[in-house]
Structures are given as structure tokens and as C-alpha cells.
Amino acid sequence: MTHIWRNELTRILYILLFAGVVGWISGSIAWAICTVLALYLWFALRFLMRLDQWLEGSPDQSPPESWGIWGYLFDKLYHNQKRHHQNQQRLIDIISKVQRSSGALRDAVVMIDQNGNLEWWNNAAETLLGLRSPADKGQGITNLLRDPRFIAYYDRQDYHDPLTLASPMDDNLILEYQITIFGRNERLMLVRNVTRLHRLEQMRKDFVANVSHELRTPLTVINGYLETFADFSDQLPPRWGRATQQMQQQSRRMQNIINDLLLLSRLETTDIEGQQQHIEMDRLIDSIRQDALLLSGEKAHNILIDNQCDAQVIGSENEIRSAVSNLVFNAVKYTPPESSIIIRWQETSQGATLTVEDNGPGINPRHLPRLTERFYRVDKGRSAETGGTGLGLAIVKHVLIRHNARMEIKSELEKGSRFICLFPLHRLHWDQEHQHKETAAATPALSDLMTSQDSRESLR
Structure with a gap:
């Protein structure tokens, strides 16, 4: 490009020099230069008119005849236009191919x-x-x-x-x-x-519900006889008494599994729309805490409530109670004695969160994506000892889905676990008298419960 422009500038200088010589001979240098420049401008206007006509024509039309810098510009515009047209055609072909392939889906x-x-x-x-x-x-x-x-x-x-x-x-x-x-x-x-998948899933749900329901009657009969044997254990041989005790333990575990399967089946097949209530979370959390303290017993877990939100949850109180209870009772079962467990209810910009946090042994991160699967256990042996069914977190997940909420699980080994339930704004309700209440007014219970510096450090 530099060579072309240099030649054009040289040509202009020669023209001006020629005009100067002619003007000096004729005695009018200014008029000679003006005349030559006018001729040069006239040629430039002609080339501009040809350029305009060419641009309005077909993209495949060859550029008009020209010389010098104008020939260079015409050729460059022609090649750019042709390359643009090729790229455009290639894009059109790609879009057409995508549309044809999408149309065949x-x-x-x-x-x-x-x-x-x-x-x-x-x-x-x-x-x-x-x-x-x-x-x-x-x-x-x-x-x-x-x-x-x-x-x-x-x-x-x-x-x-x-x-x-x-x-x-x-x-x-x-x-x-x-x-x-x-x-x-x-x-x-x-x-x-997904009709076929839906029908298969419905068949699975019906099978689990029917089998669970049918097992309840024979299991009730078995439990009745085992309780009778237990009442007369002093009249049975020692080996029979120990066997009867183990059968009762496993029978209760099977009963819990059946109850959880029936609850899951109900969560999957019934509609929540007819079960809408305004749930007072502070009262519900306090009730669950009392039950958790009874379950803890001699383990003496330190169970704290951190209530920073006045909102009520709109939904089924029985289902929300079941979900929160599963999270809190799991923390009691799987954390060492005297561990700290915090139930935190707080408001966020997107709604409200209910968090169950413990300082127990934690969970390996590789297990976290599968924790809500049915019957999935991190430690099968420990779950059997605690009487777990492997369905608790699956129940929690389904309850939250029915309430348009979701759960996040955060855990590190030896640093405890946090199970966070996030409720959206349209699932919350505030009483008018509490709309402008300060958040700090909702947390006196926590200060009453936290009686030691160790508890305060655990809460942090």
C-alpha cells in the first residue's frame, strides 16, 4: 500500500511541476496550476461516480476500468466485497444446515x-x-x-x-x-x-407404594407376636430372648423403611396445593429442638436456635416438620456426644434459609452429589447402627421441591456439615405487625441458650 500511495504522490508532484513550467512559460503560473488541479479533480469525480454505480450493482460485477490509486482502491473493494459475500454465503449454508438438522429432530x-x-x-x-x-x-x-x-x-x-x-x-x-x-x-x-419414561416412573412409584402398603399388614402381625414373646421373655430360653430382641429391632427398622417409602410415595403422587398453611417457623423449630434433645439423651448435644427472621413459610406444616426433623435428627445421630448443633432461620435477599449446622466429623466431598439418593449411605455400618433407613435426605429433597425450594450441602472432613434449605420469596409471608421489626429482636432465645464462650465460638 505504501508503494501505491508513494507513486500517486509522485504523479501529483510531476503534474504540478509540469503545470508550473507551462505557467512560467505562459506568464501565469497560478492559472496553470488551477487548471491542472481542476482536471485532476474532474477525473476523481468521474471515478467516484463509477464507484457509486458499481456499488449499487451486483456484487459479482467486475470493478470499472481505472488507473492509479483508483484502480488499486477498486480492486481492493472488489476483493473485500467478494470475500464478504463468500463468508455470508458460508454462514447462510451453516444456518440452513442447522435448521435442516434441527427440523429432523x-x-x-x-x-x-x-x-x-x-x-x-x-x-x-x-x-x-x-x-x-x-x-x-x-x-x-x-x-x-x-x-x-x-x-x-x-x-x-x-x-x-x-x-x-x-x-x-x-x-x-x-x-x-x-x-x-x-x-x-x-x-x-x-x-x-417423555411419555414412556413417565409411564415407567409411574409404574415404579405404584410398585413401591403397593409393595410398601402390602407389607404393613404382615409386618404388623409379626410385631404383635414379637411383643407377645417379649412380654414372656422370662419364660423363654436365654438364646430365644436374645433372638427375639434382635428380631424386634430389625422389625422396627423395616417398619421405619416402609413408613418412609410410603411418605416418599405420597410426596411424589399428591398435590400440595390443597395443603397451604402459614407455618410459624420459630414455634416449629423450637418443637423440633425439644424432640432432638430427647433423642440425644445421654449424648448431651448442645442444640442452639439462631432465629433471625419473622417470615412464615407457606406450605404443608407436616412436610416441613418432616424435612427439618430429618436434618436435625441426622445431626444428632451422626455427630459425637456433646457436639454443637445450630438451627438457623434467617432472611436473605432472595427469600429465607433454614440451616442445620454441626461440628461433627464431616462428609467427604465425593459423597455430597449422591447424598439425596434413596438408600445411599456414606457409612453403611454406622447407618445400620443408628437405625437409619437411607431415605431421610431423599424425603427432605422432595419436600423442598414441592415448596419450590432447594437444598445445598456443604461439608469438610473434621470441620462439620451444613445443610441449607433455600425458600423463595413467594413461599414466605410476613405479618403486618412485624414488617418493620428489627432483625435483632428475633434472636433473644439464642443469647439465652449460649451461656459459655465456647458456645459463642461454635456459633461463629
Whole structure:
């Protein structure tokens, strides 16, 4: 480029020099220079007109004839334009290929703009969702999919978990909606037909519920006879008495497993909408603390309450009690005697959290992702000794899901564990008289319980 411009500047200097010589001979240097510059400007305007006409024409049209710097510029513009056209065509081919491949998917793919209007969808979306092309293009997604549960899911913008609903085209089809936000608040919605998986899951739930229910009657009969044997243990041989005691212990454990399975089945198959209550968390936590102290007994755990929130939880009190009890009782069972256990209820910017914290042996981080699985145990031997069923945390998870909440587990070996239940704002309620109350007024019970410096350090 430097060589081209240098030649052009040299050409201009030669023209000016020639004009100066002609003007000196004719006796009018100024007029000669002006005349030459006017001619040069006229040629430049002609080339600009040709450039304008060429740019308005077809991109494949060859550049107009020119010389000097203008020829160089025309050629450069032509090559840039051609390269841009090739890149554009390549992008069009890629987009077309993506659309064709997406159109061949069995799952529905729907693109939604930042205003919530439909931009594009594949053939499966027309079959599963009833979208019509091109009539529905530009329509709001919530105007076409009017199920209140879908509208609430779409507006909440919390797409961490998928939504499962019946198809608007066929009630026998079960669809799973998964939305991803990208770009400038645009959304990509994937919809899968999970009817077969839903039926298999329903069969599993029915099987567990039916088997658990059917086992209750024979187990009750067995327990009755074992209690009778226990009443007459003094008349039985010593070996029979020890065997009867072990059978009673295992029978009670089996009864607990059945009760937990039935509770899980109920959590999975019933609707919580008819069980809405305003739960006073301070009263519920204090009641659970009293039960935990009885369970601790001679272990003398130091169980503290840190209440920093006036909010009530909207939901099922029995289910919330079951979830919190499982967390607190687990802390009592699996921490050494005289350990500190803190039940903390506090307000956050996104809602409220209930935390059960202990200073026990902790849990290896590799176990944390699977703790809420059914029958998963970190230490099977210790769980059997404490009478655990392996279903407690699974119950906690399902209760929280039913209350639109979630659980976080944080633990380190030899540093204790924290189980945090996060409740969203729409699951909380404040009494009018407590709306402007200071947070510090909600924590006198903690100061009464913390009677030593060691307890204060444990709380921190």
C-alpha cells in the first residue's frame, strides 16, 4: 500500500511541476496550476461516480476500468466485497444446515426472541405443541401455550430444572420443557416426549407404594407376636430372648423403611396445593429442638436456635416438620456426644434459609452429589447402627421441591456439615405487625441458650 500511495504522490508532484513550467512559460503560473488541479479533480469525480454505480450493482460485477490509486482502491473493494459475500454465503449454508438438522429432530426446538415472541421452530414443534407456520410466527409463546404452570415457569426465569406437562395437542403425551437463555435475553426451548419414561416412573412409584402398603399388614402381625414373646421373655430360653430382641429391632427398622417409602410415595403422587398453611417457623423449630434433645439423651448435644427472621413459610406444616426433623435428627445421630448443633432461620435477599449446622466429623466431598439418593449411605455400618433407613435426605429433597425450594450441602472432613434449605420469596409471608421489626429482636432465645464462650465460638 505504501508503494501505491508513494507513486500517486509522485504523479501529483510531476503534474504540478509540469503545470508550473507551462505557467512560467505562459506568464501565469497560478492559472496553470488551477487548471491542472481542476482536471485532476474532474477525473476523481468521474471515478467516484463509477464507484457509486458499481456499488449499487451486483456484487459479482467486475470493478470499472481505472488507473492509479483508483484502480488499486477498486480492486481492493472488489476483493473485500467478494470475500464478504463468500463468508455470508458460508454462514447462510451453516444456518440452513442447522435448521435442516434441527427440523429432523424428534424433539421440538423453538427459538423465542427477547420479547417472548416466536422466531423459529422445527417440524416436531408443530406435532407436539400445535404451532402453525407461518401463522404463529411473531406470536407470544404464552399466548399459544396457556397452561398456567407453563406461564409461571416461563415468567419465573429459573430454568435450572425442567418442567413436565401434558401436551396441548394430546393429553396422553407427556412433554418435558427445558429453556435456555442466550444472547440478549433470547430463549431456546427444547421439548421432549417423555411419555414412556413417565409411564415407567409411574409404574415404579405404584410398585413401591403397593409393595410398601402390602407389607404393613404382615409386618404388623409379626410385631404383635414379637411383643407377645417379649412380654414372656422370662419364660423363654436365654438364646430365644436374645433372638427375639434382635428380631424386634430389625422389625422396627423395616417398619421405619416402609413408613418412609410410603411418605416418599405420597410426596411424589399428591398435590400440595390443597395443603397451604402459614407455618410459624420459630414455634416449629423450637418443637423440633425439644424432640432432638430427647433423642440425644445421654449424648448431651448442645442444640442452639439462631432465629433471625419473622417470615412464615407457606406450605404443608407436616412436610416441613418432616424435612427439618430429618436434618436435625441426622445431626444428632451422626455427630459425637456433646457436639454443637445450630438451627438457623434467617432472611436473605432472595427469600429465607433454614440451616442445620454441626461440628461433627464431616462428609467427604465425593459423597455430597449422591447424598439425596434413596438408600445411599456414606457409612453403611454406622447407618445400620443408628437405625437409619437411607431415605431421610431423599424425603427432605422432595419436600423442598414441592415448596419450590432447594437444598445445598456443604461439608469438610473434621470441620462439620451444613445443610441449607433455600425458600423463595413467594413461599414466605410476613405479618403486618412485624414488617418493620428489627432483625435483632428475633434472636433473644439464642443469647439465652449460649451461656459459655465456647458456645459463642461454635456459633461463629
